[in-house]
Amino acid sequence: NAGVTQTPKFRVLKTGQSMTLLCAQDMNHEYMYWYRQDPGMGLRLIHYSVGEGTTAKGEVPDGYNVSRLKKQNFLLGLESAAPSQTSVYFCASSNSLGYNEQFFGPGTRLTVL
Amino acid sequence: DAKTTQPTSMDCAEGRAANLPCNHSTISGNEYVYWYRQIHSQGPQYIIHGLKNNETNEMASLIITEDRKSSTLILPHATLRDTAVYYCIVLNAGGTSYGKLTFGQGTILTVHP
Numbered sequence: 001n002a003g004v005t006q007t008p009k010f011r012v013l014k015t016g017q018s019m020t021l022l023c024a025q026d027m028n029h030e031y032m033y034w035y036r037q038d039p040g041m042g043l044r045l046i047h048y049s050v051g052e053g054t055t056a057k058g059e060v061p062d063g064y065n066v067s068r069l070k071k072q073n074f075l076l077g078l079e080s081a082a083p084s085q086t087s088v089y090f091c092a093s094s095n096s097l098g099y100n101e102q103f104f105g106p107g108t109r110l111t112v113l
Numbered sequence: 114d115a116k117t118t119q120p121t122s123m124d125c126a127e128g129r130a131a132n133l134p135c136n137h138s139t140i141s142g143n144e145y146v147y148w149y150r151q152i153h154s155q156g157p158q159y160i161i162h163g164l165k166n167n168e169t170n171e172m173a174s175l176i177i178t179e180d181r182k183s184s185t186l187i188l189p190h191a192t193l194r195d196t197a198v199y200y201c202i203v204l205n206a207g208g209t210s211y212g213k214l215t216f217g218q219g220t221i222l223t224v225h226p
Contacts, residue, residue, distance in 0.1 A: 004156075035216075042216030042217050043157065043214070045213050045214065048213065059215075090156050100145070100162065100204065101162070102157075104156030104157050105156050107154070107155070
């Protein structure tokens, strides 16, 4: 099992550009999450999903959109990137019974110039 | 969810036990204590969780005081690979929490040769 994978690993954007981060998990987990981590800080929840076709806002959702069209994938979109979105983005997944025991991906390091 | 307080940093000699404290004096009866760690540049990793009984798994032991206002994560034989930031998280395992983990600053554990 690959666990949780994230694509791409690194990306540099210019202000105003758009991009999509892809998260995939092969553990048949119901729940999936997107977090961001800024330097010297803990992770903050952006959006999450409790099942295919559902999404919900987390702590810092502004400027991001998400979609969960397939159970195994959770996409995070930036429609118009801003320098404040420079961060490391982590995806995680968990099953419905142990949703606080989350499995994290390796992260995507995004820089917005 | 209850607020947690952890020391900013701790040191430990390789092969010795590492004892990481966490204060959560406002914890309520249905809130669990979770521990995660994050090794440099990697995604967080779930370690262990408990409600009121002491817990042990292959990674660590969790000791929760009888009044549940504090807990200690014990790594019995620390290795250099245990150098990481350790996060203590308290949250309700049910209801509408849906695994919305809140990561604070954590404790930076440095294991020395």
